[in-house]
Amino acid sequence: MHQFRLVLSAAFFCLTLVLNAQTAPKTPDEFLPHRIGEQFTPHHLLTDYFEYLAANALTTMKMERYGATNEARPLQVAYFSSPENMARLEQIRLNNLRLANPGPSPAGEGGRRADTGVTTPLPPGGGVAIVWLSMSVHGNEPSGSECSMVLAHQLATQSEPAIREWLKNTVVILDPSLNPDGYDRYTHWNRSVSNLRKNPRIEAREHAEPWPRGRTNHYHFDLNRDWAWATQVETQQRLALYQRWLPHVHADLHEQYLDNPYYFAPAAEPMHDYITAWQRDFQTQIGQNHAGYFDQNGWLYFTKEVFDLFYPSYGDTYPMFNGAIGMTYEQAGHSSAGCAVIKANGDTLTLRERILHHLTTSRSTIETASKNAATLVDNFRKYFERSAAQPQGQYLSFVIPATNDPNQVNALCRLLDRHHIRYGRAGTTASNLKGFDYVQGKENTFNLGEKDVVISAYQPHSVMLQVLFEPEHRLSDSLTYDITAWALPYAYGLEAYALKQRLEPKRNYEPYKAPEVRLAASPYAWCVHRKSMAEAQFLAKVLDAGVKVRYATMPFDRSDQQFDAGALVITRADNHALSADLDAIVQTAAANANVPLHPIFSGWSNKGNDLGSDRFVLINRPEVALVYGEDVDDNPYGHTWYYFEQELGYPVTPVALDRLTRLRLTDYTTLIFPHGNYNLPENVLKSIQEWVRQGGRLIAFEGAVRAFADKEGFELKSKTDTKKDTAATTSPKPYLAREREGISDNVPGAVVQTRVDATHPLTFGFSGRYFSLKTTSNAFEMPANAHTPIWLSEDFQSYGFIGSRLKPRLKNTPVAAVQRMGSGDVVYFVDNPLYRCFWEQGKVLFANALFF
Numbered sequence: 001m002h003q004f005r006l007v008l009s010a011a012f013f014c015l016t017l018v019l020n021a022q023t024a025p026k027t028p029d030e031f032l033p034h035r036i037g038e039q040f041t042p043h044h045l046l047t048d049y050f051e052y053l054a055a056n057a058l059t060t061m062k063m064e065r066y067g068a069t070n071e072a073r074p075l076q077v078a079y080f081s082s083p084e085n086m087a088r089l090e091q092i093r094l095n096n097l098r099l100a101n102p103g104p105s106p107a108g109e110g111g112r113r114a115d116t117g118v119t120t121p122l123p124p125g126g127g128v129a130i131v132w133l134s135m136s137v138h139g140n141e142p143s144g145s146e147c148s149m150v151l152a153h154q155l156a157t158q159s160e161p162a163i164r165e166w167l168k169n170t171v172v173i174l175d176p177s178l179n180p181d182g183y184d185r186y187t188h189w190n191r192s193v194s195n196l197r198k199n200p201r202i203e204a205r206e207h208a209e210p211w212p213r214g215r216t217n218h219y220h221f222d223l224n225r226d227w228a229w230a231t232q233v234e235t236q237q238r239l240a241l242y243q244r245w246l247p248h249v250h251a252d253l254h255e256q257y258l259d260n261p262y263y264f265a266p267a268a269e270p271m272h273d274y275i276t277a278w279q280r281d282f283q284t285q286i287g288q289n290h291a292g293y294f295d296q297n298g299w300l301y302f303t304k305e306v307f308d309l310f311y312p313s314y315g316d317t318y319p320m321f322n323g324a325i326g327m328t329y330e331q332a333g334h335s336s337a338g339c340a341v342i343k344a345n346g347d348t349l350t351l352r353e354r355i356l357h358h359l360t361t362s363r364s365t366i367e368t369a370s371k372n373a374a375t376l377v378d379n380f381r382k383y384f385e386r387s388a389a390q391p392q393g394q395y396l397s398f399v400i401p402a403t404n405d406p407n408q409v410n411a412l413c414r415l416l417d418r419h420h421i422r423y424g425r426a427g428t429t430a431s432n433l434k435g436f437d438y439v440q441g442k443e444n445t446f447n448l449g450e451k452d453v454v455i456s457a458y459q460p461h462s463v464m465l466q467v468l469f470e471p472e473h474r475l476s477d478s479l480t481y482d483i484t485a486w487a488l489p490y491a492y493g494l495e496a497y498a499l500k501q502r503l504e505p506k507r508n509y510e511p512y513k514a515p516e517v518r519l520a521a522s523p524y525a526w527c528v529h530r531k532s533m534a535e536a537q538f539l540a541k542v543l544d545a546g547v548k549v550r551y552a553t554m555p556f557d558r559s560d561q562q563f564d565a566g567a568l569v570i571t572r573a574d575n576h577a578l579s580a581d582l583d584a585i586v587q588t589a590a591a592n593a594n595v596p597l598h599p600i601f602s603g604w605s606n607k608g609n610d611l612g613s614d615r616f617v618l619i620n621r622p623e624v625a626l627v628y629g630e631d632v633d634d635n636p637y638g639h640t641w642y643y644f645e646q647e648l649g650y651p652v653t654p655v656a657l658d659r660l661t662r663l664r665l666t667d668y669t670t671l672i673f674p675h676g677n678y679n680l681p682e683n684v685l686k687s688i689q690e691w692v693r694q695g696g697r698l699i700a701f702e703g704a705v706r707a708f709a710d711k712e713g714f715e716l717k718s719k720t721d722t723k724k725d726t727a728a729t730t731s732p733k734p735y736l737a738r739e740r741e742g743i744s745d746n747v748p749g750a751v752v753q754t755r756v757d758a759t760h761p762l763t764f765g766f767s768g769r770y771f772s773l774k775t776t777s778n779a780f781e782m783p784a785n786a787h788t789p790i791w792l793s794e795d796f797q798s799y800g801f802i803g804s805r806l807k808p809r810l811k812n813t814p815v816a817a818v819q820r821m822g823s824g825d826v827v828y829f830v831d832n833p834l835y836r837c838f839w840e841q842g843k844v845l846f847a848n849a850l851f852f
Contacts, residue, residue: 025056025157028149036150037352039339040142040187043073043180049149050078050176057156059083060167067237070218073180075237080155080172082164085128092128092171093245099381100246100323101460102388129373131366132173132247132324134315137224139182140214140335141255143354148176150355151362163363166370173247179216179223179234186214186335200340200348209335212634219646220638221836224252225482228313228468229838230418231642242322243420248376249286249325249369252315253358255333259344261300262357263307263330264290267316269477271309274392274463275320278379282325282372289368293360310475311482312467321464323383325376329361384460391457393466397503399426399435402451404494406512407534407594409453411840412492413509416455421465423455427506435497438471438489439769441753441797446497454505469498472799479740483749483775485800486838490751490771493841514596517587522572523599525611526586527558530566530765533647533840536847538593539568540650543621543851545585548574550616551852553761556608558600566764566852569616571603619851622697624650625668629657636675636702639834647843660684665691670850675702675832689713693822699849701829702776708826715786715819716828719779719809743803750774750800752792754815760789761852762818762827765844772815773839774802775831779809786819786826790845816845 029035031049041049054063060083067075079089133151135144155172158164177183186209194206201207212220217234226235256263265283287303294301307328309317319326331354332343339351369376400409416423430448437444448454457465467473471487489496528535530551542549550569555562575582590597603611624644628637644652652672655663661684665671671688680688685708692698700708709716733741751771758768770790782788791814798807819826827849833842 023056025053025153027153032149036146037339037350037355040190040351041146041149042187042191043177043184046145046149046176047074047076050076050152053152053156054078059086060158061152061156062086062089064241066241067233069179069181069234071181073184075178075180075234076176077241078152078174078176080152080167080174081128081170082158082167085167085171089171092130096128096130096246096377096380097244099377100384102381102385127169127374127377129170129249129369129376130173130245130247131170131249131369132175132242132245132251132319133362133365134175134178134250134252136183136254137178137252137315138215138222138254139179139184139217140186140209141331141333142183142187143255143331143333143351143358144253145177145183146351147253147355147358147362148174150359152176154363162367166366168370169373170366170370172366173245175238178238181218182214182216184214189214190338194338198339200338200342202336202341204338206338207336207341211630211632212628212637213335215335216634216638219642220634221642222635224254224315225311225313225836227315227318228419228486229836230415231837236418239418243418246322247319247324248380249327249365250315250319251327251329251362251365253329253362254331255337255354256330257334258332258337258341258349260330260332261302262294262332262361263302263305263328264361265316265327266304267307267309267328268305269308270475270480272312272317272320272467273474273476274467275309276383278383279320279325282376282379283327285372286325286327286365286368290361290364293364297360299357306481308477308481310473310480310484312464312486314482321467322461323380323387323463327365329358331357387462388458388460391462391466393457393470394500395436395466395470395498396457396501397499398455398457398465398469399433399446399448399497399499399503400453400455400489401446401495401497402449402453405531407532408492408494408840410511410594411533412488412494413453413511415488419461419464419468421455421461422459423453424505424509425507426450426452426454426503433497433499433501435499436471438487438494438496438498441471444497448503453509454503456502456504458502458504471498475801478743478801480748480801483773483800485749485751485798486773487751487799490799491773491839491841493766493769493771493844512594514590514594516591517597517599519583519599522583523601524603525569525571525600527561527563527570527598527600528568528590528595529563529598530568532765533843533847534593534595535568535765536844536851537648538589538595539619539847539851540648541589541593542570542586543619544650545589547578547582547585549619550574551619551761551764552609552616554609554615556605558598558605561598564764565759566761566848569611571611574618617852620669622650622670622850623668624652624670624672624850625655625663625665626652626672627657627660627674628654631657631678632674632676633703636832636834639832639837640672640674642837643834643843643846647837648847661687665696666694668696670697670699673698673700673704673707675704676707677703678707680707685711685713689821692824692826695823697824697849698826699829699846700826701834702778702832705780705828705830706778708828709780713821714826715783716814716817717781717783719781719813721809744805745803746777747774747802747806748800750798750802752799752810752815753797754790755793755796757787757789760787760818762789762816762845762848764848764852766841770815770841770845772831772833773835773842774798774810775835777803777806778830779806779813780817780828780830782812782814783817783819786817788814788817790815
């Protein structure tokens with residue numbers, strides 16, 4: 001009996017070991033076909049590991065898929081906390097949103113309130129800190145995603161007493177890959193070309209990632225510049241989840257050039273004025289905690305340099321403007337590091353080291369948040385209370401008059417919804433209000449209309465509102481990392497006013513919906529006003545369906561409608577081939593684009609030209625080729641590609657730059673050169689010129705303009721400096737001042753008010769005004785033998801930073817020029833009108849260049 005008990009006990013012990021082995025989640029090294037740091041992990045294995053871990057750590061971890069990429073890869077986050085907190089995770093979320101939404105929404109106010117579902121007060125959250133860690137938004141900066149698996153295992157198993165202690169009062173939200181498409185583009189490439197034995201020599205193939213590289217998403221957008229504009233599906237889906245949680249701390253993990261030490265907060269100047277003292281101080285507190293670990297290990301690091309907090313669309317600034325402590329972490333490596341690389345100092349940097357450094361700052365972030373959870377939560381609450389009751393900026397409300405194009409207003413309101421910024425209709429009238437007039441660039445009086453959109457700064461998200469709307473922001477330091485002006489009324493081409501007094505909307509905003517047209521008989525023609533991207537989408541759809549369309553070059557009247565130049569006209573006479581299908585095609589396209597149709601039952605005009613006049617020009621359906629290749633900047637290429645596929649819904653053919661001479665250009669009517677650094681050989685220039693003379697249209701923007709300017713046959717000429725500042729050129733400059741000296745000739749990104757020739761087809765639909773986003777220091781002479789429909793005048797007004805030596809050079813220079821060349825033309829855009837695809841007026845401008 002005693003022996004039986006011994007055998008039974010031994011069997012039970014063995015069974016317990018087996019069961020424990022079966023239930024203890026595997027480490028990444030045990031789960032993956034490779035050890036962490038020895039090889040890059042494809043995204044499907046990254047996903048598999050997180051799902052496996054969640055299935056084996058039910059009480060400490062939860063997975064949520066919040067969307068999918070353009071290439072159908074999953075977007076997901078993992079939640080970690082103590083079992084007690086995980087059991088009440090939804091309660092913690094709701095409690096936190098209640099802190100961020102103090103008080104009820106004003107009666108009748110339109111726009112969104114944070115989607116909390118809270119209708120009655122909830123018990124306090126108990127000081128639970130919420131930390132969000134975002135990994136590898138740039139796909140070819142992969143150490144963050146690789147690190148996420150190690151961190152997830154530690155947080156899920158909670159085998160360390162320190163982690164168990166941290167998670168008692170902290171929820172961690174971990175996004176293992178913000179950019180799965182770019183991550184897989186890079187990791188698959190590297191796995192396919194790297195040696196079996198990793199080669200650390202920088203000249204090896206595995207360290208020379210080819211175009212377009214994995215930094216960007218499917219459409220080659222930099223997702224770390226898209227937080228505020230939300231043009232990309234990854235951003236849109238992430239923001240919906242982010243606004244459901246509103247974390248207290250957000251860290252964005254990146255990589256930088258391989259010889260740089262590790263960077264962590266506090267950030268550099270310029271910091272935006274609306275970043276609070278508490279946010280600045282806590283950045284420092286977290287940074288000091290990181291420094292302690294790095295000091296112990298003898299790892300180099302730097303702070304307070306390079307990475308500023310001004311532009312609102314980064315993964316650190318966007319959380320800052322939403323009440324969090326936002327931070328960027330930068331590990332040396334990037335795409336050139338591979339799995340191991342020899343640095344300039346002779347040391348070898350390994351992927352395992354890069355992972356370890358990110359793991360250290362991630363853990364340190366959680367630790368600092370946990371130790372200060374109550375203070376974090378309290379200051380988070382105060383941030384939103386102060387935002388709702390005492391807005392920081394000088395402008396306390398913003399008015400968008402109802403006279404603006406309703407589709408442009410709709411587009412703006414959709415963006416406000418993504419950021420949970422409240423707005424509504426005025427619901428009343430008022431006379432002689434004073435406000436900053438965005439069009440005139442000065443304070444003016446105006447009358448408030450009942451249907452005007454009113455956005456009050458007395459709301460929880462007032463900081464984000466003011467950051468996005470204020471015409472100009474103070475720069476504490478002109479050495480900045482990105483564009484310095486972006487006010488949405490300029491971007492959307494809207495008449496708008498910023499007021500120093502409080503206005504509250506009285507009515508809900510109902511989005512504009514084009515009226516449905518019901519007819520007993522088919523009209524003689526359909527007419528459409530040309531105002532916004534909605535009409536461009538409509539035009540693209542009907543042209544693609546084979547409809548013949550004309551545009552008016554002069555104003556005309558029909559029935560009760562007055563049409564400006566640029567109006568679209570679809571006549572039955574031009575479309576006999578479509579017969580009875582014409583009306584259905586036109587009406588369906590108009591409904592999908594939300595464009596109002598105006599049926600016309602006679603070609604006769606009492607005022608203006610009859611519809612048979614040659615003042616109505618037939619639009620030739622464009623066959624578009626878009627150049628790509630190593631000389632092309634992948635971002636602007638992607639902006640253009642996205643514009644065609646997702647904005648216009650119109651076909652485009654990408655063509656390789658190095659195959660242009662073998663391309664049958666006559667198959668295309670339009671050739672687009674995006675921004676890049678080109679060195680076109682003489683034979684390519686001559687073949688393009690010959691194609692243009694035969695009726696082709698060449699569109700070049702930003703850096704691509706330099707490829708044709710100053711070349712024989714092209715009318716655009718670089719502007720030369722005729723006045724030299726003798727003191728500036730002869731006085732010695734301190735060596736340390738060289739960087740600041742250089743910015744005098746540059747512009748990181750500013751808004752400029754242009755002059756517009758309203759009679760030119762390129763500017764149809766602009767009501768005689770256009771604000772351009774100036775992103776290049778290139779300056780050209782006003783061409784003598786080409787049209788200049790948009791230019792900078794002698795006294796042009798600007799917002800944001802432009803270098804002191806550059807601004808005078810920009811006077812009397814073209815913003816857009818059109819050169820007639822034989823039967824075709826060349827369209828030069830000095831700046832990129834599709835920049836990051838958030839400059840709505842630029843999209844309209846580009847559509848005019850394409851179709852008119």
